[in-house]
Amino acid sequence: MSDLTAKRLSMDEFTAIQAEILTQWPTGRDVDFDEAVAYHQSLPANKIFSRALDKAKTDGNTLIQPRAGVALIPQHVKLLTYLQDEGEADLLPTTIDSYTRQNRYKEAEIGIEESIRENKSMLNGFPAVNHGVFGCRQIIDNLDIPVQIRHGTPDARLLTEIAYAGGFTSYEGGGISYNIPYAKSVPLETTIRDWQYVDRLTGLYEEAGCPINREPYGPLTGTLVPPFISHAVAIIESILAAEQGVRNITVGYGQCGNLVQDVAAIQTLQSLTDEYLRRFGYGDVQVTTVLHQWMGGFPQDEAKAYAVIAWGSAVAALSHATKVIVKTPHEAMGVPTKEANAAGLRTTRQLISMLGEQTLNTYSLKDEKVIIAAETRAVVDRVLELGEGDIAVGTIRAFDAGVLDIPFAPSRFNAGKMLPARDNDGCIRLFHPGNVPLPPELLDFHQQKIEERAHYENRKASFQMVIDDVYAISKGRLVGRPR
Amino acid sequence: MSDLTAKRLSMDEFTAIQAEILTQWPTGRDVDFDEAVAYHQSLPANKIFSRALDKAKTDGNTLIQPRAGVALIPQHVKLLTYLQDEGEADLLPTTIDSYTRQNRYKEAEIGIEESIRENKSMLNGFPAVNHGVFGCRQIIDNLDIPVQIRHGTPDARLLTEIAYAGGFTSYEGGGISYNIPYAKSVPLETTIRDWQYVDRLTGLYEEAGCPINREPYGPLTGTLVPPFISHAVAIIESILAAEQGVRNITVGYGQCGNLVQDVAAIQTLQSLTDEYLRRFGYGDVQVTTVLHQWMGGFPQDEAKAYAVIAWGSAVAALSHATKVIVKTPHEAMGVPTKEANAAGLRTTRQLISMLGEQTLNTYSLKDEKVIIAAETRAVVDRVLELGEGDIAVGTIRAFDAGVLDIPFAPSRFNAGKMLPARDNDGCIRLFHPGNVPLPPELLDFHQQKIEERAHYENRKASFQMVIDDVYAISKGRLVGRPR
Amino acid sequence: MDKKHLVIGVIGADVHAVGIRILEFAFREAGFEVTNLGVMVSQEEFIAAAIETDADAILVSSLYGHGELDVRGMREKADEAGLEDILMYVGGNIVVGKQPFAEVEKRFKKMGFDRVFAPGTPPETDIYYLKKDLGLLDQAETEADQQPKAENGGGEE
Amino acid sequence: MDKKHLVIGVIGADVHAVGIRILEFAFREAGFEVTNLGVMVSQEEFIAAAIETDADAILVSSLYGHGELDVRGMREKADEAGLEDILMYVGGNIVVGKQPFAEVEKRFKKMGFDRVFAPGTPPETDIYYLKKDLGLLDQAETEADQQPKAENGGGEE
Ligand code: B12
């Protein structure tokens, strides 16, 4: 870790890495920065992601975006066209398959071949590296609205080069959020560095006049993540990105299920990210927010899945998130059909436009905002302290120490000591804080909330309570009451 | 109108009417009060409607209930069994067909015959009078949960006799709510009197130890009805019912679409009904509430219909209504299949149980409650004044004068001068008050709210605005913005 | 050119009052003269009103599901009353339940209706066909046959 | 009687970490000894762990959709390593998309899995079959064959 720092990569460092990266797979050859810039500049405004986001933020609208990706280009274009036209999507995704995410391009190639042979997608996403720059441009060329790469790739450098040269104008991920929930044994230091490369590349496009939106991945493991934890990660990744020249950032949050906590979370996510960026001298970065509809286990029954989708949409509308990522009625079963995906979008559309005029202003909202802000500050400030001013260094040390700790994460670089559980109103609180550095009065607050519930349920708080909460929504509840 | 009064029918008056009523159709013969009381007393607690409601109220639960009815008994039992088992319904309905509602039993008989011949229901509901007392009991006998008659019958006296003798333990309707939205030229005086008969019959069963729940029909025309109007009607019908001996009443409200207005409406509906009943000396009447999911035009697309259903469920849960009446994804198309009906129920179930723990407590909620209460009191008190203390007489005079005025009602005894429209947040306000007697400060408030919207939309408030609001939800919005 | 005259109403025991009120407003705005009989209108009342007002078209609305039973024999009765040439439309939710619209349309056309409108058809569509059938579209419009897109599902043909 | 030993893990490039953690907990509570290999486990790691711990069963979890590609040839490799008799289960969301489960089950059984579990199968069901297949049910239970009802859709067979 000796030389990790939050500072901007020098051009020398950058080009040295680039030379190596572009030879990792044959399609890397086709990346030509100047030609790519020209391609970006030829794009009409309606295909540029950050334009759509900035406009939505100004207008107070919430945009809707699905997840979707299949193995082959024509089928993928057809799928996205369908989601655009029949799903009424405002923004489109290109979800990357799991082999590509692990840089296993050979296995992705086999997946492509099998998909051709079996005439159905054998991959769970679009293998963009294998399809290369010109494959990607077929997507951009054939659609009328902005398209984003969504994935979960610890080392996304080659993918980013190809995606940007391929004309994508938004890119999800970050050195923490695409490591801890998505990898088992990749050191954080490595992914932070690799994502500094991605952010620097974004900065280079930005400086060449091609705006590219970056989205730290908000929901993390999607499973009982308390808002302040994902807020802390979002803020850290935003600062890291801004340092490399990123100018348009969407910070994300996965719905927890309690209306007040969720609205408070989206609103504080916006204000705290703005605040920290300003503090670091990046007041000019344009920040927007995204709410992810419930990211944990879904009910199998489609009628019940619609209920969960609709509730996420209502929360996105009432909190005025800039966009919402949409689930489908097939969520619990598998990668959705295009029809199921479009249905989820239309359910969302109906609620977003029905409720877009309303705002929530509850007594408890104010309290909850104060709480989330205090929690987030406690964590982020401790990270800075640990890094002796360098937020990259601080992040590594914070994960080592369990100061940053993400529930249910697969990574062995995550402490996994903090245990979350719901309180009696369904807000996510800490059942066991591990080493998360909340001040005593907040720790008391969390403990008291969990005890309230334990008392109500007439049982001790235990890991069984956490498990019950993991299953709860798929079984039709928010709080996992004893059976 | 000379002899109309809110006073209890004497036993002589009652039996005179009864003798006549029971000969209106041959099945009337089978009604035998003492035998019916014995049948009711043989029913297990799980089949008794008011028991289920009282328990839900105590527990703070919201029960779910569909609408459903087909022409033939075996098919109807099968349908209800399906909704009980696959739809997870807590309460069941038996929705009556439109010919029976108009006392056109001969046409209903033709509908039954055609339904047998064509092997599908040619009627839009269950013709309970034609099927008679023992036909009805087949329904009660074959189901495990309480069943209610739901209809829209101006003169429901024979239907009630048969339904009660048939073992139903809950009955929807009222002299105002089943006239003005459901008839064209039946005088109010007639229906109020006919429903006093229904209520007195309910009272007789109650006095014989057979609890029967009564539900004034809340949503009226289901189309932009401001909460205070339906509250006024619900309170009046509750008082009229209580006078005849009814002891268990569920007052209803059709969702308007704005979260705060809807939660305020359910909460004030409970408190104001309690208050007026107490004032009239009926403090011992058990009052519960029902929220009807959006009763106006639905979107055709099922994915969007699910969104509307889910939002209604969320509001029912957050307002802690005692029960919720459920719509289906087929709403805009036609009478639903049993599968569509069960799907609507399961969407509702998911949200009710997910959100049941949460409560809303907004700054604006308090304001909205104050407003709805003041509006309702202004109308009900004026009705009492007009009736010189007699609320039945007052009601007739109030409709004559447009003091009570229901938007879009088909009845020629309704003034139709008041015009509702949504404000900028989607709350239903008065665009034109007609003769509805709101105090000046409230009229100002309404006017200001509508002007705010007109200004925002850069157009004058006009009937076009009302039309746009009528279509809005079916087109994916709440407020009907200019195209 | 004289204004064309329409008789509209909701047939049978049906009390759905909202749609017909909006149709009345929309048809007036579009330049028609309209007699709105309201809800719960019998076949006889439709025919009498059409004779009395010398109407060009009768528009029957039915929402509640009994439409199929309620309109039987109406065309024959109208013909007998001397209204052989009168245009007759039917629309709303005219059968019980969600049925394939093509089949429903066939059944109602067989009963003598000139056009049959699916649930939720917007007034613009109705007006377009009325103008077309009553010879009010100018050449260009007819040739382009620019039937407005049904916003809300449905739409005829 | 000795405790039975299970080797569990999530195969391939799959990082879904929640289900396997809960299975570990549930199997321990049910009286099994469990080696949880966590996520991103290769076929070789499963087999090595099973040999090392002298396991009675290998339970392969796959959520992310590539399960069908990831488990190919696993049974053969296990047999070669001398694990001919080891019980092998597979479960989770083992194929891409919502496919008819009966067909999916057939394909995986053909690949040598003893039982195949549908999406969202609750631990009680897994435990019931483990006990059954490992001879841990007493006579009465086996005769009644009281497979717990899958609460959450799915369930095997
Ligand atoms: C949370 C989640 C995530 C989190 C995971 C965080 C983490 N690291 O754990 C995040 C967001 C990171 C994620 C990522 C991805 N996910 Co994911 N995810 C889910 C989700 C919503 C819940 C999973 C969960 O935790 N459930 C709760 C636990 C308790 O249940 P469970 O996992 O089903 O396990 C239980 C049972 O299935 C059973 N069981 C499981 N395995 C076995 C094995 C045996 C032998 C037995 C007997 C029983 C058994 O017992 C378990 C305990 O009860 C599911 C959809 C759903 N179920 O609602 C999608 C889902 C599994 N994910 C999916 C996909 C595709 C992905 C991605 C590839 C992204 C993408 N393309 O969309 C990446 C994969 C990255 C990778 N390399 O693996 C798909 C899989 C599609 C398919 N099979 O067709 C699903 C079904 C969503 C969907 N419909 O598209 N995901």
Ligand code: B12
């Ligand atoms: C509001 C409503 C009510 C209110 C009506 C208040 C009132 N007096 O007006 C109340 C609650 C009282 C009610 C009662 C009933 N209703 Co109702 N109701 C509705 C609802 C939700 C909206 C209707 C509406 O106002 N839409 C808005 C207006 C603007 O649209 P519209 O009516 O569709 O009309 C437009 C078009 O269809 C078209 N159009 C209509 N007619 C014609 C004719 C021609 C020639 C043309 C060209 C165009 C045209 O133009 C209109 C203007 O744009 C509909 C379902 C839906 N659409 O979402 C059910 C619905 C119509 N009702 C239905 C039923 C069954 C009933 C009841 C019998 C109760 C029951 N068994 O469930 C009773 C009937 C009582 C009676 N005797 O009529 C069913 C009909 C089922 C079917 N056909 O299979 C529906 C479809 C609901 C359902 N899916 O079950 N209802």
